[in-house]
Amino acid sequence: MSEPVVILMTPQMGENIGAAARVMANFGLTDLRIVAPRDGWPNPRAAAMAAGALADVVTARAFENLEDAVSDVGMLVAATARKRELTTPVWSLSQTVAAMGASAGDDAPPAVLFGPEASGLSNDAIARCDAIVSYPVNTDFPSLNLAQAVAVFAFSWAAGGGDAPPVSVDAPPPAAKGDLIALQEHLIDALDRAGFFFPESKADAMKRGVRALLARPGFTLPEVRTLRGAIKALEEGPRPAALRRKAQKAQDDPER
Amino acid sequence: MSEPVVILMTPQMGENIGAAARVMANFGLTDLRIVAPRDGWPNPRAAAMAAGALADVVTARAFENLEDAVSDVGMLVAATARKRELTTPVWSLSQTVAAMGASAGDDAPPAVLFGPEASGLSNDAIARCDAIVSYPVNTDFPSLNLAQAVAVFAFSWAAGGGDAPPVSVDAPPPAAKGDLIALQEHLIDALDRAGFFFPESKADAMKRGVRALLARPGFTLPEVRTLRGAIKALEEGPRPAALRRKAQKAQDDPER
Numbered sequence: 001m002s003e004p005v006v007i008l009m010t011p012q013m014g015e016n017i018g019a020a021a022r023v024m025a026n027f028g029l030t031d032l033r034i035v036a037p038r039d040g041w042p043n044p045r046a047a048a049m050a051a052g053a054l055a056d057v058v059t060a061r062a063f064e065n066l067e068d069a070v071s072d073v074g075m076l077v078a079a080t081a082r083k084r085e086l087t088t089p090v091w092s093l094s095q096t097v098a099a100m101g102a103s104a105g106d107d108a109p110p111a112v113l114f115g116p117e118a119s120g121l122s123n124d125a126i127a128r129c130d131a132i133v134s135y136p137v138n139t140d141f142p143s144l145n146l147a148q149a150v151a152v153f154a155f156s157w158a159a160g161g162g163d164a165p166p167v168s169v170d171a172p173p174p175a176a177k178g179d180l181i182a183l184q185e186h187l188i189d190a191l192d193r194a195g196f197f198f199p200e201s202k203a204d205a206m207k208r209g210v211r212a213l214l215a216r217p218g219f220t221l222p223e224v225r226t227l228r229g230a231i232k233a234l235e236e237g238p239r240p241a242a243l244r245r246k247a248q249k250a251q252d253d254p255e256r
Numbered sequence: 257m258s259e260p261v262v263i264l265m266t267p268q269m270g271e272n273i274g275a276a277a278r279v280m281a282n283f284g285l286t287d288l289r290i291v292a293p294r295d296g297w298p299n300p301r302a303a304a305m306a307a308g309a310l311a312d313v314v315t316a317r318a319f320e321n322l323e324d325a326v327s328d329v330g331m332l333v334a335a336t337a338r339k340r341e342l343t344t345p346v347w348s349l350s351q352t353v354a355a356m357g358a359s360a361g362d363d364a365p366p367a368v369l370f371g372p373e374a375s376g377l378s379n380d381a382i383a384r385c386d387a388i389v390s391y392p393v394n395t396d397f398p399s400l401n402l403a404q405a406v407a408v409f410a411f412s413w414a415a416g417g418g419d420a421p422p423v424s425v426d427a428p429p430p431a432a433k434g435d436l437i438a439l440q441e442h443l444i445d446a447l448d449r450a451g452f453f454f455p456e457s458k459a460d461a462m463k464r465g466v467r468a469l470l471a472r473p474g475f476t477l478p479e480v481r482t483l484r485g486a487i488k489a490l491e492e493g494p495r496p497a498a499l500r501r502k503a504q505k506a507q508d509d510p511e512r
Contacts, residue, residue: 022401023401027394067433067437071437073433074433076433086464087468093415107432123464124467126468127467128433130471130474135282136283136415137282137283137414141312144278144282144407145275147401148275148404151407152407152411155391156411158392158393159350159392187486191489194489194492194493195489195494210482217473223469230452233452234446234452237450237491238449
């Protein structure tokens with residue numbers, strides 16, 4: 001079974017990295033990845049706080065950016081406060097552990113991503129994630145120490161998710177089916193005009209595949225609108241202003 | 257309802273006391289008692305690590321001995337490895353939290369007792385306790401940092417200790433993050449070329465929205481490939497054969 005990878009995004013203090021490694025080892029996690037640590041890697045303060053975990057149990061590797069750190073990862077979950085401006089679903093710890101356990105037969109391991117001490121995870125990083133895992137914190141004092149946040153996750157994994165009740169997941173409602181169908185047919189018509197459904201003998205099956213692919217996520221209405229805008233933009237190509245600039249450039253360059 | 261008291265037995269490092277106070281505040285615990293701390297009390301290192309918890313949320317009091325610290329306590333549970341030479345019952349965290357919750361109507365609050373960093377709880381101290389609470393640790397690396405041990409207890413209390421039903425996750429496995437990122441950046445580059453991210457002041461937020469939208473569904477690798485093919489087709493426009501037919505039609509219809 002694939003155990004979760006722990007990823008620390010641009011951590012500042014070596015002590016926190018070491019404490020995170022120690023508690024990972026306590027609860028049987030062994031794959032630690034560190035993205036752009038402030039003080040470089042390896043870090044003697046981390047080794048001191050790890051109480052032997054970095055020498056004996058946990059494999060820690062540093063990466064230059066998040067994309068490299070997650071390239072072989074399957075499910076990616078962000079440990080952060082929920083963001084109202086993103087549609088990323090919010091899971092409890094027990095839901096997260098259950099989902100990771102169910103995905104553990106996959107080739108790609110699941111991973112949990114923790115932000116830096118001072119600022120938390122950026123929206124850019126969260127947008128890479130399948131879900132946010134939310135802790136049942138005191139809203140008047142919500143900010144956990146980084147290594148404590150890792151401790152709670154690692155314990156929850158070791159306990160099998162049984163120690164956490166589900167929090168209500170108030171995912172935004174999916175768009176009405178009519179809006180979804182309009183999106184499906186918009187994309188299919190555009191792809192048809194582009195000659196995408198080829199050869200003709202496979203066209204019907206390909207169209208079904210495109211419809212199913214768009215139906216599965218439960219896109220919200222704003223997402224449907226964004227996707228329809230994207231299809232229109234791709235089909236029409238650059239905006240008139242850009243076109244005008246292009247035309248001007250062609251006039252200025254008589255060899256074209 | 258009476259929340260659990262946290263008692264630290266002869267702790268050595270102020271940093272650990274402060275980190276324990278911080279994570280207590282994170283999970284809504286406010287009564288910290290410290291028995292004969294090595295470096296006295298108050299302790300500036302504890303205050304620094306508490307990130308405000310000792311000033312604002314948690315009430316910390318020092319006692320000379322365990323008996324004084326527990327004089328008003330009802331149920332007392334020792335957080336320590338099990339001791340074969342004692343008959344004290346051993347509970348899981350969820351059993352402990354359930355028992356404490358059931359006892360919370362009593363006048364006397366429940367309490368959990370943590371031993372000092374180096375040596376753990378003495379048999380004398382454990383003998384004062386109603387039960388031992390055992391953590392699901394890696395037996396090859398069982399020794400938790402003191403503040404991490406408090407974190408796991410405080411989280412378990414906040415989470416209610418109940419058994420949560422697992423969510424059913426029988427979806428096909430998502431593509432590896434590297435494949436998903438390639439899809440996200442492919443679409444963003446194509447939309448950028450088409451002038452989609454406009455006005456420029458909103459471009460970064462729009463790009464995050466597109467990334468999050470593609471991350472949420474957990475698309476499979478075949479779905480990722482289909483979507484990349486669709487983006488390419490839309491951007492490149494009609495295939496040569498279709499173009500030829502269109503060109504032919506334009507010739508046949510000189511008014512166009």
